[in-house]
Amino acid sequence: MTEYVGTATPVGSAYVARTPGVNVSSATVRSDMVALERDGYLVQPHTSAGRIPTDKGYRFFVDHLAPAGILGTPQRQRVKRFFDRVHGEMEDMLERASTLLSELTPYAAVVVSPSHGSATVRSVQLVSLAPRLVLLVVVLSDGAVEKRTLELDEGLSEEELGRLSTRLVQGLVGCDLDGAAELVPDAGGASSTFLESVGRALHEIARAEESDQVYLGGPSRLAEAFDAVETVRSVLSILEQQLVVVTLLRDVLDRGLSVAIGTEHGFEPLASCAVVVAPVSVGDNETGAVGLLGPTRMNYPQALAAAHVVSSELSERMNDAFGHHRGGDRGGH
Template sequence: MDERRATVLRAVVESFIESAQPVGSAAVLEMTRLDVSPATVRNDLAALEADGYLAQPHTSAGRVPTEAGYRCFVDGLGPGSLDSAEVQQVRAFFAHAQGQISELLSDTSRLLSDLTEYAAMVVAHSHDRDTIRSAQLVDLGGGRLLVVLVMSSGAVERTYVDVYSSPEMVAAAQGPATGAASAVLHEALTGRARSRRLDVRATGDAATDALVDAALSALAADEPATGDLYVGGTAKITGQFEAVSSLRSVLSVLEEQLMVVTLLRSLVDRGLSVAIGSETGMQPLAECSVVVAPYEVDGETVGSVSLLGPTRMDYPKALAAVHTVSRRLSASLGDGDGAPAAASAARSAED
C-alpha cells in the first residue's frame, strides 16, 4: 500500500488499541494531520477494508483492524523501548533476584505481567537439550540420598535415590563412600547431555560403585519433563475480553501446561516474535495475540518469556517488555557456575 494508506491503517490500529471503539475518518484526520479531505480518508478506509486490513462492524460505523491489519502494523514496528522507570524496575528486579531457578522464573512472570497488565508466561524447556554443569550426591541422613544436577540452562534437577532395599546400601550411604560417589558422578557427568544414557566406569570400590549405580538408575527413571510453565497475572486479562465465552476459552488454555509449553516452543522454533489470532494455531486463542522471545544460556535457547493478551494489545509496549526481560533473564542465568545452585538445592531438600 502507499504511504498515506499505511498512515491511515496505523492510525486506525493505534486508536482501536487505545479505545476499543471503531474508528472513523474524523478521528483518523485528527490523529494523522494528513493534508487531505475527509472524503479521501473515507476512500482510503474503504480501500483498506476491500484489501482485508480493516472491517466495518455495521453500516455507518467506523472501522476496526483485522488480523491482516494487525500483522501489517506489527511488521512495521521498530524495536520499541520501555520508559526509564520501567527499565529501572527491571534492573532492580534482576539485581536482587536470588533463590532457586523455579522461584526466579515464577517471579519473572509476575514482573512481566506488572509491566504490561497482560498475562505473562515463562517456560523452562525440558532438560533433554541441556548439558550437565554440575553433579552432586547429597547425604540427607537416615540412609536418604539425593542427586542434584545443575543444568547448562541454570535449572536444577533433584532426584531421590532409593537405598532402603539393602542394609549394605544403607551402610554405604552413611559412610565415606557417599563423598567418593559424588566426586565420581561430578567428574563423569559434567559436560554430558542430559538426554544421553548416563553410565560411569567402575572405580573398583564396591560401596562407591553401588551408590553410583543407584544414582544412575534413579536418574534414568526420572525422565526430564516436557517443560515447566510459570504464569503470572492471569487475573489481569479478565477485563480484556468483552465476551465471557472468550475469556473462559483463554483461561482454559492457560490451565493446560503441556498445550501452552508446546505452543510457545513452536513459536520460538518458527522464529515468530508475535502470533496474532489464528497464527497461534489454537482456536481458543482466536481473539488473542502472543508476544514471545527466547532466553539463552551460553548462546543456547533454554526457554521463553511471553505475553498473552487480546489482539488489540499494545504491541510496542509488549514487544519492548518481552525483549528487555528476556535479555535480562539470559544475563542473570548466565552469571553463575552452578555450585551455589547445587548447594541451595541440597539445603532445600534437607529442609
C-alpha cells in the first residue's frame, strides 16, 4: 500500500484505492492511513486534504521498498555517449559530468573532485614569463598541474632558471607536496630568497590541493524543483559556499548513507531538501562524490540510479587514467 508514497504529492484514500494493484476500498485505505500517520510516516497538511509522506516516510520508502531504480534507455544512452566522448582533462570531465547529472534528473547536481591527498611531485619547472616574472609549474603524480607566478627582485637568466629547475626536479620528485615545500629552502645556496618564495608557493599549492573542487551543475533545476522563490534563493546561496557542500556530502557518505532526507543531515537551512550522494573512488579510497539536490519529494529511485551510474563511470574513468599505478608501480625507471 505504501508503494504509492514515492510518486507524487498530497494523495487521498480514494486515489490510492483507485490505483490498479490495490484491490481494497477507500475506507480500508483510510484506516491504514491513520495507522501510518500514528506511526509518523504520513501527515496531512490540514484536515481533509490528502496525506503526504513525512521525512520518516520517505526514509522507509528508500530503505525498504524502493523499486531498484533503472534509468530510461534514452538516459542510459546519454551517459554512454558522454563517457565515450570525454577526452579532455579531469577537471573538464568533472565539470561536464555535473551538468550531465543535472540533465539526467530534474535536480541540481554537485560533483566534488577527489582530493589529491597522496599524490607526489612528478615534475617541477620554472618558466620565465618576463624579466622579473617566473612561473612555477608543478606536475603531480595524479596528473594534476598547478602553477604559481613568482615575482623576483633581481632578474634571472634562462640558464639559471634551467639549472634551478633541474635541481628542484632532482630534489623533489617523489615527495608529497608538503614534504617538497619543507625541503626547498634547504636546497639553498646562491639565490636563497628566491627559493624561499618557491617554498611558499609550494605550500600554497599544497593547501590549494587539499581543498576539493566543487562543480555545480544545473542550478536552474532548483528553480524547477521548488516553487517558493525564497527557498530557491536560500538553497542557491548555500551551494555558493563550496566548503559547506563538500562537508555536507562527505558527512553523509561517512555515515554510510546514500540519501539524506530533510533534517537527516544536520544542516538546518537545507531542511526542505533531500540529498542523494554516491562516492567517487579513485584507487582504494573514496574521496570524491557526486550528489543530487532536490526537494524531499524527489524521485529517489531515479536520482539514486543516475547518481550511481555517473559516480561509477567517473570512478572507472579516473582509475583507468591514474588509479592503477597507485599502489606501487609508478613509471619506468
